[in-house]
Amino acid sequence: MRLLQTIFILLFFAVDLRAQDTATIRGTVKEFDTREGISNVQVYIKKSKIGTTTNIDGSFELEIKSYNPNMTIVFQHIAYDTVEYTIAKLNSPADIYLNARVIPLGEFEVRDKRVYSEIGKDLPQSISVIGSEIFERLSFDDVGELLRNEQSIQVADELNGQKTIAIRGGNSDETIVLYNGIKLNSIYNNIADISLIDLQDIEKIEVIRGSNTVIYGSEAFSGVINIVPKFNEDYHVRFRQKIGSYDSGQWTLNLNGSIGNLSGFISTRQGASVKLFSTQDESNFQIRNSVEHFTGNYVYRMNDNNDNSLYGTMLSTTKDYENERDKEILSNEEKIYSSRFDAYLPAIREIEFKVSRRIFEQSHSVNSDFGSLTRTISENSLNISVDKPFEIALVEQRFVYQLESTKLDFSDIRENNFIVSTGISRKIINRTRHGIVSITKFHQESRSDKVRVTDFAISFRHEFLKDVQDETIPGNEFSKGNDEYNGDYMQETSYKFSYNIAGSTDNTNYNSYLNYGTNFKFPSMSQRISSIYLKTSTDETV
Template identity: 35%
Template sequence: MTRLFNLSSLLLYVYVGVCAAQQLTITGDVRDKNSHQEIAGVNVFVKNSQVGTTTDANGKFSLKMTEPHAETALVFRHIAYDVCEIKLDSLRTLKTIYLQPRVIPLQNLQIEARREELSGIDRDLPQAITIMRSENFRNRGFVDAADYLTTDQSIQVEEQISGKKTIGIRGSNPDDVLILYNGIKMNTAFDNTFDLSLVDLEDIERLEIIRGSQTSIFGAGGFAGVVNIVPKIERDYMVRFQQRFGTYNSGNWGLALYKNFNNIHPAYSYRKGGSSREFSGSFPGQQQLLINDSEHHTASIDYRFNANLLSASYIRSNLGYDNQRYRENIENVNQLYSLKYSGDIYRFSDFNLTASRHLLEEDQHLNAGSFFQDEFLSENIESRSNDYTVDKKWRFSSSEFFLSYQLEDASLNFHDQLYFPEEDETLTYKEQMSRRHHGFLAIAKIFNQLDSLFIPVFDVDFCVRSDYVTDSRSMDGLSTEKEWDQTTLKFSSNLEGQRDKLAYHGYLNYGKNIKFPTMLQQVSATVRRSRNDETVQLEPEISTGYDLGLELSGDTRGASNPPIDGWQLSLYLFKNYYTNKLRSSYTPGFPLAFYDNVLVAEISGVETKTGLFLVDKKLALELGFSKYAISDKAAFPFKYDIKFTADAKINHEGYNFQIHAFHEGEQVGWIRDFRGRFSEVSLPSHFNLDLHLKKNVEIKKLKFLLNASIRNLLNEDVELVGLALRDRRYYLTMGVEY
């Protein structure tokens, strides 16, 4: 019996040893063939088996194999790259696998280990959506998010002397555009704008841009479009330090920290910067400077469990502005706390819950036009906003239903003291406001699978949205209350498909959108009444219009000596009719805008973009064009009606070079004097060039970053209030990651 036991133990030992000998662990990293950037989320699996994994944020993978042999093949598959198969013998000597970028993304690709989280734009109606991924802007020398967004042919950046940057989409005003951070509203309750100079691009995964007024999910704030800034959850470093130098004694430095604890991803970044510019025409011996400084903190933690994601973040920005010519200074503190959950609740799936608190504090002091007069403006703003969202989606075989409830609870304390030298008059405004905004939304999507080979998918979508707003105001002991309620309907049809090497997507939207007067606009109306101006009762503006889009892409590889590898073409047409369009105007020397309603306004346009890819997509050529017809330039001040962009991008052996050329048309606005009379002011059209060069070098676990940029290469001599607008500027950025 003892001998039998010993024999069994020996056989078991031999069996385990044989199995262990037949196990093999394959490791490596996957990169883009042209840019040499790491590729996250690549499916790596054994051909004709269920054994597989995915690459992490560093493009690395580790895969255990049983019973390997020389003919075993590993498959590398990603939606944006050609499928690659490599036999095991070759993998033993390869440390890095390079994938070839595709022109047309792979269709119906299933990610076995995990899938990319969607930010919610897929739940909205089909629209003109542009996805700007990090490989297109990271380490390219762009100063901030606004600096990069201006490369899109449909976006115009408005930069104030204080350094604040806002954007308009399709000729719209900045307060018509909603800015989100990971789906959380960033616009202040005060004026419904957000300063995009506060957004650093280094830890951003992608920018999602919705163009047009047909968005439903994002509410009245996205009256002309939405920009969603999606941060990275997993980072490809533990520590990063970066330093930028540039024209006007500008520069900033930043430190970022990240650590992966299995499914928990904490991160923190700090950035500090500033600039100093001298006004032209300064008095002899008297230096007049424009000084900007900023300090940014961003902290986040993400927790993945099962198919769910819980995220929390805190963002704080401190801005300082000192205008020595006009003795103006501004101190601004912006804070955002947010909590977001996406996933299942008990037995119910597809929930999205968000809660955020936005705090804004701003102090402004401004002197009159003369250098020696006393201060004529002292302004203090305290804005608070709490936002909550509950979304639920139901999926069926041929349809989807989406319900959402949104609540905004905001308050404002506004205090102004103004002195008018010409009239020797001092006015004081002190007002408290609160707003409660309820939004209810329902979307139904019906999917139709057609037998047609050319148009296999045809969808029809319907949306109904109701908004209820209550504004309460208190001034000089008097309290007033105003209520609005509006219901809007939208319709959309969508078709898409792929045949051979041609992919296509088209849509048609029609409907209404609503925008309520902001707190700033209502304060403006109070100021006008206090100065014995005409009484202004602001009303919500309504937009009715259509949006038509067609997107095509083709892969020409495989043909006999093709001149190009592939191409892309997009064409968009839209037209919007506005009722009670809110119009702004400014008085020289007076910082507060005046607002009124224009009974009827209209804007229509055409946008197109073409891309060609050559030399295995190492060279990309892109042309963008937009043309708008604006009925009332006062309702859309300082918006050009034409823009042209041309880009040449080269990616080879880890080097990246980009030339960006652009032409922007004349910008026309209206100035209002103290007597209420309007006069037209225009900025001439212009053409210019930007250059960007980037190279990363890796030495063991260290990655060194270097990029150089030249902006406005043609160096136009154009000034506004003594500051150059289109002069040549240089930037150099260096960094290291571990």
């Protein structure tokens, strides 16, 4: 009997010691900036085979059979900095925070046999791509704040909230801004206001620096910026509320879903801010800004091979600005409707059809002791394009036809002003523009690392333009008869070639481009309208 008691006591202490040598560590791994859980983080004991990974919400459970408080636990993920803690310093459950790794990358080229990137259809050249995973984490206010951090891109801010872009020291009217291939530049002055685009709706931004573009028109002397919208996300509903200084705030609602082969993304946003002028007389003049934004994107894939797909986009933005001190009111409203059909037809194989419409309304009024200005600009443009690629061995040939039909209704009414910039109070102009583009690319890849890729491309673009004036109402007696153009017809041709070679040596990777070509630029609508009239004391016109 005493022997059985002794054996029982020994077994009890053995189990107790075993329990004390086993520990379970539980916790959640989170991103430092967003405090959101990180999945697929490797959690393991250093210099051992004991480990696990975090689940979809970042939580983990690690059982350690040979427990030692001095053991080191490693938390490792390819996109984040690795951290290590001893077991003694961890509470259970523990919250572990990881910082995102910043990996500097040079500019890279987008290549694909069947290019999804709209901008990748152009001549071979260096393309900078900014993905949404970068700017969503850093919480930029808009596209302008994001691009301000990019090399050789200048962003100009106006007090009324408008933001324009210039590349490499060029002018704002020499940079083409696209929204999934749809031109956002005003037909009045060829300048794009990027503050009208909601950053939450963007999948990525593609940037071409330089004038080596042939598809997107002759105005891109400085470069091209293409904003690619989101068509689907990994969530169904997301709501955000921001509150900041200057009595500012905004809320955003995103909806995402799929039904069969149809996927859609909807986003709506409203925001406003109020600022005060700093004045000595304590008059408390205010500057009020408000914005309403709506975006809807969808894609319908007609078969499982994605050979026939229909894309649609609707964008609507309204911005209002009021300056009490300067008695200035500005209202902008922009709407874009677009549809793109990527088809694979038995007879002609790949072909793309695109139709888009852009409507822009601007109302601007200023009142002062010297007089008043009331200006309205109404733009209505219809764009149609057909894109047909061919591919034979190492040669890719692309033909593009583009039609742009635009109407500008411009009104400029001034009272008691000494300088009249336009000379007219109203003018209506219709512009029709045809473009024919041909691009021939030779692409060759080799097995040698020294010269991996060789590209050579030649292209031409021919454009026809015709302006027809519907109506002109003179602004004063000096502008009567100022109808120098009515039915002007112009045409120009540009030629370009591009050469790209890429490879590597023992310690160096290289990717070089050589671009050469000609370019042209048609007069903008504002240049068609504008002429300076100065009313002197002797009633003479200069």
